Amino acid sequence: MKAICIGLGVLIVASLAVVVATIAFRGANRTTGDRAPTESVVDLAIPTGSTISAMSLDGDRLAMHVTSAEGSQFIVVNTHTGAVLNRIRLAPSSGPAPQTVD
Structure with missing residues (x-):
């Protein structure tokens, strides 16, 4: 019984040490996520009249x-750089209407 009590005491102290070490490590290694985000302006050109x-x-x-006037399109943009990642133009189909799956 004495050995069990000593073992549990050591386990409690070791667990407390891990918790304290984790808190200290996270406090010392803070990332930039703690700072307020900086404002950025990205200009994206779209066709006139769009x-x-x-x-x-x-x-x-x-x-x-x-x-x-030329039609519809989807544009996917990276908000940090303003780079256009994808541009999907929607064109009318000359074939039969697509089937829907329920």
């Missing part, structure tokens, strides 16, 4: 549905 009819943000990617 309108953005929908947008969706996912992390650092922005998807926009752009409509113009």
